[in-house]
Amino acid sequence: METRFLQTFLSVVQTGSLSEAARRLNITPSAVIQRIKALEDEIGRPLIQRSGHTMQPTPAGAAILAEVEHMLAVADDIKAAAASDLETGLLRVGVINSALTGLLPDLLVQLRQNRPGIELYILPGMSGDLYSCIIDGELDAAIMVQPHFALPKALDWLLLRQEELLVITPLSVTETDSRAILKHQPFIRYDRNHWGGRIVDLHLRKLKIRPREQYELDSLEAITVLVSRGLGVSLIPDWLPPWPEGANVRRIKASGAPTRDVGILWSRSSKRLPLIRAFVAEAVSAIRLKQSLHRPSAREEALPARSW
Template sequence: MDTQFLHTFVAVVDQGSMAAAARLLNITPAAVAQQVRTLEREIGAPLIARAGRTVNITEAGSRILERARQLLRDVTDLRAVATDDATAGELRLGAGNNALTGMLPDILARMVEKFPRIQVFIKPGYSPELYRSVEGGELDAAIVLQAPYALPKTCDWELLREEPLVVLAPARMAGRDPHELLANEPLIRYDRSQWGGRQADQYLRLVGITPRERFELNALNAIAVMVDRGLGVSLVPDWVRPWPEGLQLVRLPLPRPFEPRRIGIVWSRSTIRIRLVTAFLQEARAAMAAAQAAGRG
């Protein structure tokens, strides 16, 4: 079986049409269709259902899709292993929403400059599911919150950044007591079903504040905009930039010491791409050191 045909099949599924896949692969739509038909004959089942200019994946296609992706990744890994090139191949990463726009771009900029042959797949998600993906071997590493439980022996975790809780308030409230704001102003609560939101809830319980809750959500940038619009105040980690532009906010430190939110990298010790993971760790450390030196850490 020609792995290029598998690559074409995956491209058709991802792009949603033969024409789009052809543009991506720089071949003709007729060549795409021929490769898919050849693959279907070899597999012995239809994989794509044509519907006008678009396509839908069949049940048989759905069953082999993830295995096809994994096989293509393994082929890339084999090339890297055969050449003993520590900086070639695909690195599979996960990252939370704030890390996607804050920490990860700086790290990847360093990676691309130093290791131009590396390819990176990025899966967005919440920390609990990203941990599961790393533990299960779907991802090599992920930028996540520190887990509130012991990791399995197959995984490691390294701290990159600490984010203390702050009271986020409109700029006109600068100078007011943070506890007084939390007790008397409407609260835009950081979602308690998430690890970061639980920390904020624990602090409120610790200091005996029962807030006047107005909203609850797991979207820090949206919370910042809502505070700017005068909808309330919030208790959130002091997350990494960029923030939405043009907001008139103050970040008030808490009167009582409390554990910060800790963000780091979790990775699988057993991944065949451990050399790529090691390179990613090195560039992550360097990017965080540079951000701290520039006053952005």
């Protein structure tokens, strides 16, 4: 049974469109139809049918869908094992949102230059969701916040960056005491469903501060923009730039606060382990270069607050 026919069937089901599946596979729509017809002839049942404006699996197609996904995953594993010494193959990588702009572009540039045989499928998401995908084998690696619990022995972790917590305020706020700011100013909270937001919440509880909450958002970029517009203050990790253009805020280090630790998580038993190790090495190189370019001067480090 041709794996390319199975992949074509899966692409049609996932996209609901013959033309979109053709675009993703870089073949013509007629070639998609021919592959589906060949697979149906081999199985002996119709697998795809039109429902309204989309293509949907027939009952027979739906019944084999899980097995098709499994067979394709096995085929990918076989290819990865055969090419492990060539650094060639597909890696499925999860990335938290703040790393999508702060780290990923530099990492992709380095991979293209140094290891062009590695192809990435990138899944953005929250750390908790990415962790579940690693456990379930749906991802090979994830750039994420370090779990707040002990890792299973089957997983490996490498720290990339420790991000201090910052109190950010509008430029109009002149107070320099971070605790006073958090107590008295309207507060925009980093979503507690994020592991980074959980770190913020634990620090506020430790300080016994109940801020005057205005909003709770899951986007650090959106929080920064709202703060810059004078809608409140916030406590967020000092994530890698770029920060939102034109969002001028004061940044005050939250003394005594824990850090948000960002790194890479992967399975030690992965069949793509050589590719993962190559990816990790490039990520370490990219983060070192990024941090060296954005390291503050001695004068900036001495300031209690500064505009971004």
